[in-house]
Amino acid sequence: MATQPVAAGRPATIHDIAALCGVAASTVSRALANPDRVNIRTRERIQAAAVELNYTPNSQAKALSSGRTGAVGVLVPDITNPFYFDLIRGTQLQLKAAGYTQLLVDTEESDEVEASTLEQLRKSADGVIVAASRLNDEALAAAAASMPMVTVNRDVDGVPAVIIDTPSAMPQALDHLISLGHTSVAYVSGPAVSQSSARRWAALSAAAESRGVDVRIIGPFAPKTQSGAAAADAAVHSGVTACIVFNDLIAIGMLQRLRERGLRVPEDMSIVGCDDIFGADFCNPPLTTMSSPIEQAGRVAVSMLLAQLNPLAGGGNRNRSVMPTHLTVRGSTGPASPN
Template structure:
């Protein structure tokens, strides 16, 4: 019976189900303290996130917790508040209570991550470290497709609105936009949003408009949503006056207009990371694995043709027309 709770992957699904049904009927509950004494395992894992309020990490957390529960493990959650120091503290304090860690988008430097991985098994998400199990959400292709989309719609200056430079995902996305933009003959402006948030997106709108960009590709949907709000406050309509693209595809379908976004399969990343960790715990000499999840562009209503520019005195380009107080009927979706 114990194996059905501790290592269900070693049994057939029918056997596991039969054991669990019988245990439920008898009111049997595994004694975690006794199990820890006999096996050296606590039956817990920890998931460390930079920002639990960010929809990407919330979805990742749900995927990870569901998979851990399915395999008989409880999940501790730590929010590092986007700081490497707190990440380090959480890894140190939780190590005695868990069998291993899933470390999502870590802000720690490589040396410290390896130090903690030598103490407890660690799987990282969105950090490519040789010798450590990892799940990489590769959104490069999605951002390349996003640049191709806006180029095909006539946009000549675009902006990438990014996150902290310590973010592996941000680096991949910024590079994809810069390289693909250059290939398509576009002018690419990079704007740092700082910590990804709705307010960060709103705050960068002035720089976006000053740059002459007519389309923005944001590091995630939350920043993109903030950009949309900031543009609306200035009387601009999307996509008539400006196009916006996000990433993660968590809240994209709920914005107005619905947001074009790169689907990052967040929940799947969390589930895969838990599987890598628990498979490693079950195998004394586990192979170091790397799972790559490909993101793809989902086109919705926030992208459209580049706006016509208004000639300024002297023949220079002054910028887009500011929309009237009410949109014309053709702009409604």
């Protein structure tokens, strides 16, 4: 089939179409962009020519003249953290559906990388989705003021956010442990700059107070399985019989460490994770954890961002969306040892 234009290697431009149809380039631009600004007959000729020449608009040129880039940045602190997989997939799907390109950046848990990335993206993206930002509130608010932004798991005044409501599952988790007979529980905290960790701890300690059980905090720990060893040792040393852990990565690392030390889970120590990441269901023992619709969170974040970009398109401009979370009980929690 000779559908390919005989033309040279150079891809077709708007000018080629114009020449072929005997009209001006601007007319071609209009015919393709806002079709009713152009006579239907001309338009059809142009569209036919565009198809024949296998025309695809040059996105750089479009971006340069229109100011819109058709790209959205997605910033995550650590690409290799499974928690972000589903989030990324959610944003990717929704962005693609809307005709946007996703620029995925791993900010390496660093506020500086995050800040410089945002600065760069100001010019090269129409907006950004920032997951688990490591920036302080001022910096984040400033960045949000300079370009459309949606945060995930980070609540800053005036910045639209998708919040994965893990704190609300904290009482559930605590009650679960209490019902198993635990009275002394540790919260294994995440990075000091993580708002998520702070919120989880706040919710947990409030719940503990109202129930009259002893909950202490240990940490902070980096959100990696490797941190699990230190966390496990700290937990054992603190004498608690159960831990609620900032995230599954650390929790899984703790599982491994406890096993190494000859301690049994859940007989000697119950562990509750957070996020229900890939692996939480098949680690040993399977991890009791808090689950939420992460991929959906990604999709919602994109929708909220697009609503900012096209204010006209209506759709009640929510600026805060909360994703539900629930406790998923598996094998890593059990009755407190009679001790």
